[in-house]
Amino acid sequence: MTAPTATTALLTLSHGSRHPEAAANVMALTHAAGELAGAPATAAHLEFNDPPLDEAARSLAAQGVREAVVVPLLFTEGYHQRIDVPAALAQASAASGVRLHQARGLGTGEDMARLLAERVPEGTDTVLLYSVGSSDERANAAVADLARRVGELTGCTAKVAYATRGEREPVGSDGNQEVVVPLFVSPGLLLDRLDEDAGHRGGESRQVLPPLGEALAGIVSHRYAEVAHA
Incomplete structure (x- = not known):
């Protein structure tokens, strides 16, 4: 070439x-x-x-x-x-x-892990990486590994959820502060649904960050x- x-x-x-x-x-x-x-x-x-x-x-x-x-x-x-x-x-x-x-x-490499970690506010206990999801399990595994590395960089418990699987991670009532980091470039309908879901949680401590943009x-x-x- x-x-x-x-x-x-x-x-x-x-x-x-x-x-x-x-x-x-x-x-x-x-x-x-x-x-x-x-x-x-x-x-x-x-x-x-x-x-x-x-x-x-x-x-x-x-x-x-x-x-x-x-x-x-x-x-x-x-x-x-x-x-x-x-x-x-x-x-x-x-x-x-x-x-x-x-x-x-x-990608889901170290530069992306650092970028996501920098967005997590101080005082966060749990990071939930929210991805669209894929029919390719290797792609989903790469996102799960990215979440793990973000957890290591922030010192937070790390979780992952996939929007197209209809997953809704529960929020505990133990006072922990959970931050949702969307693996989204821009606003999306799947992300809007997550915002609406968070808005109906009645004061539970979940914060949804904006898309990466x-x-x-x-x-x-x-x-x-x-x-x-x-």
Whole structure:
């Protein structure tokens, strides 16, 4: 593969969401990452939101961009990362003439563990990492391991729950302070349900943190640089 040039653009690729605020939040993250990377940046989505990747790539081509690094805004090596993303890149590159280079996704590595740990307030007893979940058990295991490492970094008891499994972790009445850390890039309908659930717990000590959003800009910029400056 030909090495990317100094003018290589940054394209983020999210799964997409029906939540009305999701696309704007992804674009804000993308712009923040682009500023850190010193690169022109725009967002695309696999489904639910516009633009799809081929349309975003054609827009870049119209601006004279010939190469872009695509950073999937995905946390695990599930079906979307392994199958959907490469297929979308191939289609978009053929449709636009822009050479697209696939970067690593957000992942569940040490940089993500540190980022999540930094969001946990002092005085927290239990951290619940709340993930969408996957049909791939290896992806779910990677999230569970991430939760364990966040627990080690914070000194908190660590738990994990998967939204698509309908899991609802109980809150104890022993006065412990539990913080839910959503493994979400942007607002989502599954996350809204968790907020509603927390709101009906009558004073029990559970705090739901916001989605990661622009806090991911450094990781996205680094994923871009791994490819653009290789």
